[in-house]
Amino acid sequence: xxxxxxxxxxxxxxxxxxWGRLVRSLREVQDGVASMSFDRGTVDALADDxxxxxxxxxxxxxxxxxxxxxxxxxxxxxxxxxxxxxRVTSAGGGRxxxxxxxxxxxxxxxxxxxxxxxxxxxxxxxxxxxxVTGKAITRTAYLRTDFRALTPxxxxxxxxAWVERIEDRKIFLRGEIRHGSTVCAExxxxxxxxxxxxxxxxxxxxx
Numbered sequence: 001x002x003x004x005x006x007x008x009x010x011x012x013x014x015x016x017x018x019w020g021r022l023v024r025s026l027r028e029v030q031d032g033v034a035s036m037s038f039d040r041g042t043v044d045a046l047a048d049d050x051x052x053x054x055x056x057x058x059x060x061x062x063x064x065x066x067x068x069x070x071x072x073x074x075x076x077x078x079x080x081x082x083x084x085x086x087r088v089t090s091a092g093g094g095r096x097x098x099x100x101x102x103x104x105x106x107x108x109x110x111x112x113x114x115x116x117x118x119x120x121x122x123x124x125x126x127x128x129x130x131x132v133t134g135k136a137i138t139r140t141a142y143l144r145t146d147f148r149a150l151t152p153x154x155x156x157x158x159x160x161a162w163v164e165r166i167e168d169r170k171i172f173l174r175g176e177i178r179h180g181s182t183v184c185a186e187x188x189x190x191x192x193x194x195x196x197x198x199x200x201x202x203x204x205x206x207x
Contacts, residue, residue, distance in 0.1 A: 009071040019068055020075045027085070030105035077124055084121045086159055094163035096129050100177070102153050113151040119143065122175050122187040125161040130171040130191035133163055138171065143189040151177060151184040169193040 011019065036042070072079035076087050084106060088098040100121060108114030123143055130138040151157065161175035175187045 009068050011072060016072050016074050019072055019079050023079055023081045026081050031103040035104040083124050084117060086121060086125060094133060096161050098159045099156050100159050101156050104153060107153055111153050113153060115147060118151055118185050119145045125159055126173045126175050126189045127191060129161050130173060134171055134193040136193045138191040138193050141190040141192050143187060146186045148183045148185060152179060
C-alpha cells in the first residue's frame with residue numbers, strides 16, 4: 001500500500017469541508033469544557049447531550065480502513081480530531097514547515113501547553129514526513145522531546161520537521177517548535193517504513 005492510499009477516505013470536496021467543520025466544532029467544545037468554571041446545569045445538560053450523541057454515533061462505528069477521522073488529506077492534520085491543528089505552510093526536499101496554536105484543551109498548567117500534547121504534535125509532524133519520504137506507512141520506533149521553554153497557549157507557533165538521514169527502512173528525523181526566536185521544544189525520532197503486511201488495519205501482534 002502506497003502512502004497516497006493511507007489517508008484516502010474518498011470524500012468529495014463538500015463532504016471533506018463538512019468533516020472539517022465538525023472537527024473544528026469539536027475542538028471549540030473541548031476548549032470550552034477545559035476552560036469553563038463549574039455550573040451544574042450546564043454540566044448536566046452537556047452530559048445528556050453528549051450521551052445522546054454517543055448513542056447516535058454507535059451504529060456508524062467502522063473499521064480503521066473505513067473511518068473518516070484522520071483520513072482526509074485535504075484538511076490540516078488529515079482531519080484528525082485528536083490532534084493539535086498543524087497548518088502546513090511549505091513542504092518539500094525532506095522538510096515541512098507550518099504553524100500551530102494550542103488551545104486550552106491542551107493545557108498542562110501555567111497557561112502552557114502540556115508536554116504530552118507537544119510530543120503528540122511532533123509524532124504527527126515527523127511521522128507524516130517520514131511516510132511521505134518513505135512513500136509507505138511508517139511507525140514510530142522512538143521519539144525524544146526536549147523542552148527548552150514554556151510553550152504558550154492561544155499563540156501562533158512555528159513548527160518545523162526535517163529528515164536527518166535514511167538507512168534502509170529507518171528514517172531519522174528532527175523537529176522544533178518556536179515562538180518567535182525562542183525554541184520551545186525540540187524532538188528527534190526514528191520511524192520505520194513498514195512492510196506490506198504491516199500497518200493499516202493490522203494490530204501490533206500481526207492480527
